[in-house]
Structure formats: structure tokens, C-alpha cells
Amino acid sequence: MTFLKPSDRIYVAGHSGLAGSAIWRALQAQGYTNLVGQTSSTLDLRDHNATADYISSQEPDVIVLAAAKVGGIAANNDFPVDFISENLRIQTSVLDAALTNRVNRVLFLGSSCIYPKLAPQPINEDSLLTGPLEQTNQAYALAKIAGIVQVQSTRKQYGLPWISAMPTNLYGPGDNFNPAGAHVLPALLRRFHEATQSQAKEVQVWGTGSPRREFLHVDDLAAACIHLLKNYDDDIALNVGTGEDISIKELAEMIAQTTGFTGRITWDTTKPDGTPQKLLEVSRINATGWKASIDLANGLKSTYQWYLDNVSTLRT
Numbered sequence: 001m002t003f004l005k006p007s008d009r010i011y012v013a014g015h016s017g018l019a020g021s022a023i024w025r026a027l028q029a030q031g032y033t034n035l036v037g038q039t040s041s042t043l044d045l046r047d048h049n050a051t052a053d054y055i056s057s058q059e060p061d062v063i064v065l066a067a068a069k070v071g072g073i074a075a076n077n078d079f080p081v082d083f084i085s086e087n088l089r090i091q092t093s094v095l096d097a098a099l100t101n102r103v104n105r106v107l108f109l110g111s112s113c114i115y116p117k118l119a120p121q122p123i124n125e126d127s128l129l130t131g132p133l134e135q136t137n138q139a140y141a142l143a144k145i146a147g148i149v150q151v152q153s154t155r156k157q158y159g160l161p162w163i164s165a166m167p168t169n170l171y172g173p174g175d176n177f178n179p180a181g182a183h184v185l186p187a188l189l190r191r192f193h194e195a196t197q198s199q200a201k202e203v204q205v206w207g208t209g210s211p212r213r214e215f216l217h218v219d220d221l222a223a224a225c226i227h228l229l230k231n232y233d234d235d236i237a238l239n240v241g242t243g244e245d246i247s248i249k250e251l252a253e254m255i256a257q258t259t260g261f262t263g264r265i266t267w268d269t270t271k272p273d274g275t276p277q278k279l280l281e282v283s284r285i286n287a288t289g290w291k292a293s294i295d296l297a298n299g300l301k302s303t304y305q306w307y308l309d310n311v312s313t314l315r316t
Contacts, residue, residue: 189300207274
């Protein structure tokens with residue numbers, strides 16, 4: 001059974017962000033033309049009433065909830081109130097309005113940070129709510145867990161085929177390269193690029209370099225989202241990842257090579273490492289017929305080229 005028809009009116013919440021813009025592009029590439037979206041400057045999804053009015057006026061058949069307040073370890077650690085409050089308001093605004101208007105199909109995008117800090121690796125979907133969260137992003141994680149539970153509760157109480165997906169660390173065109181709020185990969189890419197341009201002899205990176213992380217190109221996520229919208233109907237929030245990880249040290253070395261940096265890499269061990277390892281078990285989504293196709297080396301090269309092509313217009 002397919003739940004996504006070519007004629008469906010699809011609202012992509014967060015369509016100008018990293019994930020949302022990739023999903024928008026992928027939908028267009030597959031022939032879906034009845035797409036709607038609003039930027040945050042014209043629709044504040046934290047505003048429950050404004051969101052309800054917009055969704056009611058647009059009458060979407062499908063909603064992809066990709067809008068979120070996101071940031072790296074420093075931003076999450078320094079502004080936890082912002083991350084839990086804003087994400088809860090965004091989620092409840094969109095999901096409440098979707099239910100009021102009986103939107104048949106909703107895909108909620110969460111994050112791999114929902115899992116316990118010391119969950120067995122690779123992390124299976126069944127690890128959710130089995131242990132304490134990583135403290136540096138606990139507020140964001142709890143908001144995302146609330147979104148999953150709201151989707152599951154809607155399925156149980158109203159029988160609507162709403163689903164959730166939990167992507168691992170994303171990167172790619174449209175990423176946030178602002179040092180104040182960027183995730184580790186775009187932050188390092190910018191830092192190494194600027195060091196190369198200035199011919200710096202050294203780049204210092206937070207932590208020990210030992211934590212291991214999994215990285216998914218945002219175009220792979222977009223393909224997964226469309227696949228799940230077409231084919232998946234279950235209350236389990238599926239992991240979306242590559243099934244492979246890399247240490248932060250290895251990532252830094254790979255980015256240095258990509259950007260042409262030839263100096264030394266040093267480590268500020270006074271800064272936090274975060275979760276020791278965060279690798280997703282992806283057998284469930286692979287069993288539905290989807291698998292990631294963009295390897296990290298090629299994904300880094302294309303992302304760096306996008307950065308070079310757009311650096312003059314990026315947020316500073």
C-alpha cells in the first residue's frame with residue numbers, strides 16, 4: 001500500500017532548513033508539485049494559533065515536520081531552555097493543527113540524541129527511554145521524545161497513519177556553518193577552510209577526538225523520508241542512518257584533507273566530548289527497502305564545494 005499520491009498537497013514545515021530543503025528538492029525531483037511551505041519570517045510555528053490558521057487554510061494531505069531549533073553541543077549546553085521550549089511549541093503547534101484538520105499522513109523528524117547516553121551500540125530503536133540522556137543535549141532530546149510520543153498517541157487514539165523517523169547527524173547543502181550554533185561537521189569544515197585560507201599552522205578542536213559519530217548526507221535523509229511516506233506504517237520511530245561511524249579525530253583529518261589544510265590539529269581536552277559513541281542500528285529501515293547511498297568522503301567533497309559556492313551569502 002502506498003500512502004503518498006502524486007496529487008497530494010504536501011506541507012513541508014521547515015522547508016528552508018537543512019533537512020526540509022532537501023526533502024522539498026527530492027519531492028520536486030520525483031514529480032510532486034503540490035508543495036506548500038512558509039519561512040519562519042512569515043509564519044512562526046511557535047505560535048499555536050497562527051500555525052493552526054495556516055494549516056487549516058492550506059488543507060494539506062501530508063505534513064512533513066522538519067522544522068526545529070537545532071544546534072551543536074555548545075548551543076545545546078548553553079541554552080537548554082530555548083531548545084526544549086521552542087521545539088515543544090513548534091511540535092505541538094503543527095501536530096495539534098494536523099489532528100484538528102485530520103491530516104491523514106504526518107512524518108515527524110526527530111534525532112538520534114533521543115537515546116540514552118550509554119545505550120548499547122549500535123543503538124536499536126528499542127533503546128528509547130531505557131536510560132539517562134546525555135546532559136549536554138537533554139533538553140532538546142526530551143522535546144523530540146515528546147514529539148514521538150504525540151505521534152504514537154495520535155495513532156493509538158485516532159487511528160491515523162502518522163509516523164516518525166530518527167535521523168543520525170546530518171550534513172550537506174544548506175547546513176548552518178555559523179560557529180556559534182553549528183554542528184560538529186560544518187563547524188569543522190568552516191574552521192579548516194578558514195585556516196587554509198589564512199595559512200594557519202594549527203587548528204584546535206574541542207575534546208579528545210575519541211567520540212565516534214555517524215554522519216548522514218541530507219539527500220539520503222530526503223530519499224528515506226519519501227520512501228517511508230510511501231511505504232511505512234508503524235508506531236516505531238525508525239532510525240535513519242548509514243550504519244557506519246567515524247571518530248571525531250578521523251573526521252577532523254578527513255576535513256583537513258578535503259579543505260587542503262596541512263598544519264597541525266590539536267585538541268582542547270578541557271571541552272566536553274559528549275556521548276562516547278552514537279551509532280544507529282539501521283536494519284529495520286533497510287528491511288523496508290531503503291539504504292543510504294552517499295559515502296562520507298564524497299559527501300564531504302560535495303558539501304565543501306557547496307560551501308565555497310555559497311560562502312558569501314552564509315550566516316556569519
